[in-house]
Amino acid sequence: MHLRIFTEPQQGATYDDILAVAQASERLGFDAFFRSDHYLAMGDEPGLPGPTDAWTTLAGLARETSRIKLGTLVSSVTYRYPGILAIQVAQVDQMSGGRAELGLGTGWFAREHEAYGIPFPEKRFGLLEEQLEIVTGLFGTAVGETYSFEGEHYRLVDSPALPKPVQAALPIIVGGSGKARTPAMAARFATEFNIPFPEIADIRPQFERVRAACEAIGRDADSMVYSVAVTTAVGADEAEFRLRAAAIGRDPEELRKSGLGGTASEAIDRIGELADLGAERLYLQVLDLSDLDHLEFIASEIAPHFS
Incomplete structure (x- = not known):
C-alpha cells in the first residue's frame, strides 16, 4: 500500500506553505505529494x-524536492487546452527528473x-475524452514525427508533439463514480483509477467495473493501479484526534465512518479494510497545512505497518 499526501491549497496557502508540506512529505518517506487544481476556496473560508x-x-516543487512524485488530483479540462497542458506536464516531468503524474477530470466547481x-x-x-486522447497521443508520438487530431472539441494539425516527458509512460490518473463511461475511459487511457472520498460499500463494485472495462478491450486488469482518496485526521489519542477534526471543520464520527479518522490503531484497521477492498494506493487528504506534526505522526505510527 502506497501512502500519498494530498492537499487543497485553494483553502488558504502560500507557495511556502505548500513547499513545507511537500518537503516534509518527502523527508518522511511518503510516496507522493499531490495537490488539488482549484482557483477558489470552498465553503466559508476566504482562502487567503x-x-x-x-x-x-x-514546477517550483520539482526543483525543490528530489525523490517524491508530484501531481494533481485532479486538473480540470476546462482550465487548459490539451496541447498546452501536455507542454506544462512534460516540462514539470523534465524539471523533476521524471516524477510528474497527471490526474485529469471534467471539473465540477x-x-x-x-x-x-x-x-x-x-x-x-x-472534452475529457478528447483531452486524454490528445495528451497521450502527443506524449506517444515519436520524436521527428508529427501528431494530428480532429475531434468535436479540438483540432491539432501536424504538431511536433514536443517537449517529451522524461518518463516513457507518464502516469495518467482518471477517477470518479460513473458506472459505465468513466470505467471505459479509464481502461483506454489511464494507468491509475481513483475513487475520491467514497462510501466504503461503493469501493469494490467500482473497482470491479474498471476491471471489467479493461478486460472488455483486452487489457490486463492488473495493469491498472487502483486508489482511493480519503480525508484524514488522526491522533495519538481521542483528544488529539478530535482537535485535528475540529481544526478542519469535520465531524469526528463522519471521519471515522467515511474517511481515515481516529487513533493510529483505528487508521491501521481502516487502511487494511481498504486494501481488502482492492485499494493499492491511498491519497491522504490533509487539510491543515500548518500541522506538520500530523504528517510526522502518520509517518511514524501508521505508515510502517504498510511499508
Whole structure:
C-alpha cells in the first residue's frame, strides 16, 4: 500500500506553505505529494492569500524536492487546452527528473469558473475524452514525427508533439463514480483509477467495473493501479484526534465512518479494510497545512505497518 499526501491549497496557502508540506512529505518517506487544481476556496473560508496555480506550483516543487512524485488530483479540462497542458506536464516531468503524474477530470466547481471568467460548458465528458486522447497521443508520438487530431472539441494539425516527458509512460490518473463511461475511459487511457472520498460499500463494485472495462478491450486488469482518496485526521489519542477534526471543520464520527479518522490503531484497521477492498494506493487528504506534526505522526505510527 502506497501512502500519498494530498492537499487543497485553494483553502488558504502560500507557495511556502505548500513547499513545507511537500518537503516534509518527502523527508518522511511518503510516496507522493499531490495537490488539488482549484482557483477558489470552498465553503466559508476566504482562502487567503488567494489561489496558487497547480502546475506553476508543481514546477517550483520539482526543483525543490528530489525523490517524491508530484501531481494533481485532479486538473480540470476546462482550465487548459490539451496541447498546452501536455507542454506544462512534460516540462514539470523534465524539471523533476521524471516524477510528474497527471490526474485529469471534467471539473465540477461552477462558481470558481464564474469568479475567474473560465467557460464552464454543461457537458464536459467529451472534452475529457478528447483531452486524454490528445495528451497521450502527443506524449506517444515519436520524436521527428508529427501528431494530428480532429475531434468535436479540438483540432491539432501536424504538431511536433514536443517537449517529451522524461518518463516513457507518464502516469495518467482518471477517477470518479460513473458506472459505465468513466470505467471505459479509464481502461483506454489511464494507468491509475481513483475513487475520491467514497462510501466504503461503493469501493469494490467500482473497482470491479474498471476491471471489467479493461478486460472488455483486452487489457490486463492488473495493469491498472487502483486508489482511493480519503480525508484524514488522526491522533495519538481521542483528544488529539478530535482537535485535528475540529481544526478542519469535520465531524469526528463522519471521519471515522467515511474517511481515515481516529487513533493510529483505528487508521491501521481502516487502511487494511481498504486494501481488502482492492485499494493499492491511498491519497491522504490533509487539510491543515500548518500541522506538520500530523504528517510526522502518520509517518511514524501508521505508515510502517504498510511499508
